Amino acid sequence: MVLLGIIGEFLAVIVLIVAITLQIHNNADLGNILVSGGAVLFAIFTKIKLLGYEWDDLHKQRSKGRGRR
Numbered sequence: 001m002v003l004l005g006i007i008g009e010f011l012a013v014i015v016l017i018v019a020i021t022l023q024i025h026n027n028a029d030l031g032n033i034l035v036s037g038g039a040v041l042f043a044i045f046t047k048i049k050l051l052g053y054e055w056d057d058l059h060k061q062r063s064k065g066r067g068r069r
Contacts, residue, residue: 004048005045020035
């Protein structure tokens with residue numbers, strides 16, 4: 001899940017770069033839409049990444065508990 005979050009963040013950054021470039025060069029409404037979409041993607045995938053870290057920690061704690069018995 002962490003990898004999915006990192007990939008999603010990377011894609012969101014690419015969308016934001018393209019959007020800002022379009023907005024600067026063309027002053028187009030498409031750029032505004034892409035900026036909003038990129039920001040939303042970045043937020044969603046950041047949350048997925050953070051949940052992935054918590055998920056990994058949970059599994060590590062459970063696996064440590066099994067070895068002690």
